[in-house]
Amino acid sequence: NGTHQPINRPETALPDHEGMVDERAQLEVSRLGECRIDSPLSAMLRRQRTTQHYVDEDDRVLLDDTVSLLAARGVPVEELPGFEPGGPRSKIYFDPSKTRVGIVTCGGLCPGLNDVIRALVLELTNHYGVRRIFGFRNGYQGMTARYGRPVVDLDPDAVAGINEYGGTILGTSRGNQDPDEIVDCLEQLSVNVLFVIGGDGSMRGALRIAEVVAERGLRIAVVGVPKTIDNDIPYIERSFGFQTAFGKATEAIRAAHVEATAFPNGIGLVQLMGRHSGFIACYAALANNDSDYVLIPEVPFALDGPGGFLEHLRQRVVERGHAMVVVAEGAGQEYLSAKGVDVSGNARLEDFGRYLRGRIAEHFAAARVEANLKYIDPSYTIRSVPADPYDSVYCIRLAHAAVHAAMAGRTEMVVGRWRGRFVHVPIALAISSRNLVDPDGDLWLSVLEATGQPPVFA
Numbered sequence: 001n002g003t004h005q006p007i008n009r010p011e012t013a014l015p016d017h018e019g020m021v022d023e024r025a026q027l028e029v030s031r032l033g034e035c036r037i038d039s040p041l042s043a044m045l046r047r048q049r050t051t052q053h054y055v056d057e058d059d060r061v062l063l064d065d066t067v068s069l070l071a072a073r074g075v076p077v078e079e080l081p082g083f084e085p086g087g088p089r090s091k092i093y094f095d096p097s098k099t100r101v102g103i104v105t106c107g108g109l110c111p112g113l114n115d116v117i118r119a120l121v122l123e124l125t126n127h128y129g130v131r132r133i134f135g136f137r138n139g140y141q142g143m144t145a146r147y148g149r150p151v152v153d154l155d156p157d158a159v160a161g162i163n164e165y166g167g168t169i170l171g172t173s174r175g176n177q178d179p180d181e182i183v184d185c186l187e188q189l190s191v192n193v194l195f196v197i198g199g200d201g202s203m204r205g206a207l208r209i210a211e212v213v214a215e216r217g218l219r220i221a222v223v224g225v226p227k228t229i230d231n232d233i234p235y236i237e238r239s240f241g242f243q244t245a246f247g248k249a250t251e252a253i254r255a256a257h258v259e260a261t262a263f264p265n266g267i268g269l270v271q272l273m274g275r276h277s278g279f280i281a282c283y284a285a286l287a288n289n290d291s292d293y294v295l296i297p298e299v300p301f302a303l304d305g306p307g308g309f310l311e312h313l314r315q316r317v318v319e320r321g322h323a324m325v326v327v328a329e330g331a332g333q334e335y336l337s338a339k340g341v342d343v344s345g346n347a348r349l350e351d352f353g354r355y356l357r358g359r360i361a362e363h364f365a366a367a368r369v370e371a372n373l374k375y376i377d378p379s380y381t382i383r384s385v386p387a388d389p390y391d392s393v394y395c396i397r398l399a400h401a402a403v404h405a406a407m408a409g410r411t412e413m414v415v416g417r418w419r420g421r422f423v424h425v426p427i428a429l430a431i432s433s434r435n436l437v438d439p440d441g442d443l444w445l446s447v448l449e450a451t452g453q454p455p456v457f458a
């Protein structure tokens with residue numbers, strides 16, 4: 001009846017099998033013998049007061065990850081929670097010949113925005129036969145009459161080649177707009193489907209638009225493609241543009257490291273984006289494996305005192321002649337004074353990198369140790385570039401999933417990616433939490449292993 005058709009066969013499917021017991025045996029990895037020796041990592045992990053980094057030897061990564069695959073093996077699945085899979089449906093909700101679509105990009109720039117816009121337009125036009133697609137200019141401002149921003153007609157010609165460029169051809173903005181006025185605009189243009197490409201704030205806005213749509217009894221699908229350079233939206237595995245951004249950030253680290261190793265007592269200090277989540281800092285630092293310290297918002301640290309960061313840095317520089325430090329902009333905010341909020345209501349953060357530069361200089365001066373510090377903040381240069389090929393592919397696939405979902409009448413959702421599969425995620429869930437680097441997780445452990453920094457500065 002079609003309900004239990006596998007979404008797509010996973011690449012991990014085992015060759016012919018004769019029942020589950022054999023399959024489990026097929027997956028067991030041979031061991032030379034019992035493990036009896038305490039791991040030397042214990043010293044490091046004990047200092048972090050956690051044992052959660054250790055793998056539970058009885059744990060398993062499940063081979064099957066969809067209800068259909070498990071059901072095919074006879075595993076009872078009725079009670080298991082699961083996301084609705086992304087992908088085309090055999091029956092859709094909207095009649096494409098009568099469907100009018102709107103596309104808007106909001107919030108900060110991120111590599112891949114133009115790839116998403118283009119893929120939405122091409123998929124809607126070429127495969128669904130949708131004939132009217134409007135682009136709204138400068139985020140939600142373009143949907144608010146008072147700003148008088150003309151609506152752009154989007155078709156395959158209008159979006160040809162735009163993926164070669166960073167930014168967004170539609171422009172973007174911050175600042176709250178009235179959802180009632182936005183829905184007025186959708187009604188006037190008889191829009192049936194709105195795609196919002198934006199971050200958490202944009203998705204909060206999209207939810208309010210969907211609420212007004214429901215209050216007015218309209219049938220307008222609101223579907224989001226989550227955008228966040230910081231990789232801080234949950235249920236999306238890795239947000240589009242993130243790989244491009246941290247790849248670009250590695251150039252700053254490489255430069256700072258070259259400087260640091262060339263001068264006596266050289267210190268490279270690079271500040272990267274990451275207001276609440278330190279993913280860019282972690283990934284960029286891991287990518288060239290030259291960083292000695294990574295400071296992120298999720299892991300508090302002491303600057304002063306004998307066990308503090310500054311003294312540790314001084315000792316390292318004296319012993320090794322140089323050091324490379326990567327900080328996320330949102331790290332160490334407790335050392336800085338709050339600066340209010342921006343027009344969208346986001347907390348304005350003070351620049352921790354600059355503050356740290358000053359503190360390092362002071363600390364070395366007080367200890368009468370020479371320091372040659374080079375501070376690099378690549379800031380917006382990492383997010384204004386075009387997407388790399390991997391991100392471009394990802395953008396296209398997210399856009400296709402978004403079109404399939406919207407044409408099948410899904411609303412108040414964003415496309416996500418869970419355990420390597422495209423899924424539909426209710427907006428309310430997607431904005432209910434923030435994706436953070438887990439101080440007890442394996443990413444942070446990799447950072448500790450690669451940098452050699454102590455797990456705790458106290």
Ligand code: ATP
Nearest residue numbers: 106107108174175176198199200201202204205344
């Ligand atoms: P990023 O933070 O990744 O750059 P974002 O989408 O979170 O992207 P914001 O500037 O916070 O960026 O928000 C984008 C748009 O969404 C703005 O126009 C903002 O006013 C609107 N918005 C934010 N929060 C809400 C909300 N609670 N209700 C309605 N609209 C909102």
Ligand code: MG
Nearest residue numbers: 107199200201
């Ligand atoms: Mg945001």
